[in-house]
Amino acid sequence: MRILVIPLASRLHGEEYYTSLMNVYRKCLEGYNGVTIYDNVVTSINELNINYKSFDLLLLIHLTGGTSKLAKRIIAESHKPAILVTHGRHNSLPSALSAKAWLVQRGYKVRILYSDEPNSLCRVFNPVYRGLLAGYNLSKLRVLEINENGALSDDAKKFIDATGALVKAIGYEEIIQIGQKASDNELRELYNHVSKYIDLSSIDRESLYKALRIYYAIRKIIVEGVFNAVSIDCFPLVMKYKITPCLAVAMLNNDGIPMACEDDFYSLVFLAVSPILTSEPGWIFNPSGLTYEGYVKFAHCTIAPRLGNNCMLVSHFESGYPYAVTCKMKHREYALLRLSLDYKKLYVFKARNIRSGLLEPGLCRTQLIADLGDYGGEKFIELAQGNHHVAVPWINGLDEMLKVLSWWMNWELTMYG
Numbered sequence: 001m002r003i004l005v006i007p008l009a010s011r012l013h014g015e016e017y018y019t020s021l022m023n024v025y026r027k028c029l030e031g032y033n034g035v036t037i038y039d040n041v042v043t044s045i046n047e048l049n050i051n052y053k054s055f056d057l058l059l060l061i062h063l064t065g066g067t068s069k070l071a072k073r074i075i076a077e078s079h080k081p082a083i084l085v086t087h088g089r090h091n092s093l094p095s096a097l098s099a100k101a102w103l104v105q106r107g108y109k110v111r112i113l114y115s116d117e118p119n120s121l122c123r124v125f126n127p128v129y130r131g132l133l134a135g136y137n138l139s140k141l142r143v144l145e146i147n148e149n150g151a152l153s154d155d156a157k158k159f160i161d162a163t164g165a166l167v168k169a170i171g172y173e174e175i176i177q178i179g180q181k182a183s184d185n186e187l188r189e190l191y192n193h194v195s196k197y198i199d200l201s202s203i204d205r206e207s208l209y210k211a212l213r214i215y216y217a218i219r220k221i222i223v224e225g226v227f228n229a230v231s232i233d234c235f236p237l238v239m240k241y242k243i244t245p246c247l248a249v250a251m252l253n254n255d256g257i258p259m260a261c262e263d264d265f266y267s268l269v270f271l272a273v274s275p276i277l278t279s280e281p282g283w284i285f286n287p288s289g290l291t292y293e294g295y296v297k298f299a300h301c302t303i304a305p306r307l308g309n310n311c312m313l314v315s316h317f318e319s320g321y322p323y324a325v326t327c328k329m330k331h332r333e334y335a336l337l338r339l340s341l342d343y344k345k346l347y348v349f350k351a352r353n354i355r356s357g358l359l360e361p362g363l364c365r366t367q368l369i370a371d372l373g374d375y376g377g378e379k380f381i382e383l384a385q386g387n388h389h390v391a392v393p394w395i396n397g398l399d400e401m402l403k404v405l406s407w408w409m410n411w412e413l414t415m416y417g
Contacts, residue, residue: 001136004055005037010066013090018063028122045073052078059083065091071099081109088116127397131404134273139164147233159265162343172237179213187212197305199312207322215248233263244316246301250325253281253304261302270337270390277401282390288363294377299364303327317364324365329356333394338385346406347385350417375416
């Protein structure tokens with residue numbers, strides 16, 4: 001993502017003042033990848049000589065008041081989305097508010113970023129930057145879709161329309177054939193890699209190698225096809241070949257390659273953004289029931305082991321085939337994310353980890369019992385917009401990241417808790 005920073009000022013406030021102020025902002029912003037800072041403080045539209053085409057976003061810094069006309073003119077001429085950076089001195093905020101109102105009314109994509117003191121910009125800009133980067137990178141995804149017939153699914157086509165990403169489909173046969181060509185040394189290397197995260201001490205190696213062949217094949221296709229995300233329609237594969245891709249899904253997410261099971265492109269969105277927002281993988285799960293205390297049960301078989309402790313392989317829940325992944329989840333709080341079916345609304349629940357692991361036999365193998373506060377129990381069932389959600393660790397600034405991500409993607413955001 002390429003961001004152009006343009007400092008704006010009125011000469012009425014004094015060149016010495018706004019130049020020294022810009023030096024404070026510059027120290028913060030010049031450390032961010034993809035950020036270009038315009039050389040001079042702009043006090044007149046005639047001082048600008050910029051080709052905006054190569055930039056994705058403008059960051060206009062209102063160093064002083066008297067800068068709303070400059071901001072309006074720049075954004076109207078560039079037709080770029082913009083963030084207006086303001087502070088609590090010299091009428092910076094009033095100018096930004098004036099410009100924003102005028103621009104938004106005319107359909108321009110604009111938001112304000114406020115820090116009371118300029119030297120606190122880095123603290124407030126970091127979550128904004130992550131949110132922007134997460135949204136921008138969705139359009140750069142090259143997704144490998146794996147399904148029975150090797151043709152793009154309708155859900156893949158909707159995903160392409162919503163994100164601008166690229167998707168290419170292949171059939172199961174190609175995965176199986178490539179997997180069968182894995183050498184013993186290559187399988188041993190994968191075994192050693194997985195064993196760093198998951199206890200394999202009691203696992204039948206022959207069965208494990210069958211699962212590793214799927215992992216091997218998908219990794220190989222990713223490298224050769226320059227893909228950076230995967231979605232697999234897994235249940236027909238499970239029934240046909242009597243092996244699950246759960247280990248491959250878990251480990252690829254663990255490796256930093258977002259992979260969704262059940263060909264769920266809605267969840268793939270959040271599996272892709274989670275590493276950017278939180279530096280951790282996301283976990284796709286089913287809401288599976290309620291406890292007598294009013295907590296909600298969540299479960300699935302594909303957790304990335306980086307998200308947990310004491311990880312093991314066990315049989316897959318529905319089929320009994322090898323293998324599913326079970327872990328105790330290590331984070332105390334999570335954001336549970338779900339998109340509407342038209343890709344226009346993002347729903348976020350805040351959840352507290354009560355207990356987790358393989359808690360009961362009748363559910364998918366990693367289970368999380370979570371307290372959703374006022375939105376738990378039957379209230380969650382009423383509000384949920386579908387089955388799969390994605391859990392991402394709740395870290396400082398995540399709420400702001402999700403607001404910026406939603407702004408960039410034109411999603412309506414609803415936060416519960």
